[in-house]
Amino acid sequence: MEFIVYILFSQTKNRYYIGFTSNIQERIIRHNQKSKGFTGNVNDWKIVYTEKYDSKEEAHKRELQIKSWKSRVKIQDLIDKSIS
Template identity: 55%
Template sequence: MFYVYILYSEVRSKYYVGFTSNLEERLKKHNTNHSGFTGHTGDWQVVWTENFETKFEALKREKQIKSWKSKTLIRKLINAARSLNSGEEVI
């Protein structure tokens, strides 16, 4: 199983899109002190996930979401998933 995920940092007010086969371990890595985009913040939280059977499918979806380059579209995706689950909304 592969996961496409969106992380959010309140400190940076930014989203990060990625994919992995081990979401828990990947989140730990994002929250370590390293030199990449997610480094030095430590407050990244998973706000959205989607599951895929193959790495190819997950990579394709990740690239699609990243191509949007729009915080508004990412928020719409997160809100659509949350409204199905609990009625929460991301502002």
């Protein structure tokens, strides 16, 4: 099974969300269903970055690493480097 670390962006919130999943299509649908939680009150989340991992442990470790940065500039830099 493959695991994906992902970064979402909401234009409405002007914020990023970092997570990981084994089913990215299902996960983005759930993020956009206006439910409780950080992503729940808007439904314009778009995937702006992904990384693939072979194990859940590796993906979770990377998710926590990116979240620990607490820096929009550093996250934006990661996204920009993946585009160029």
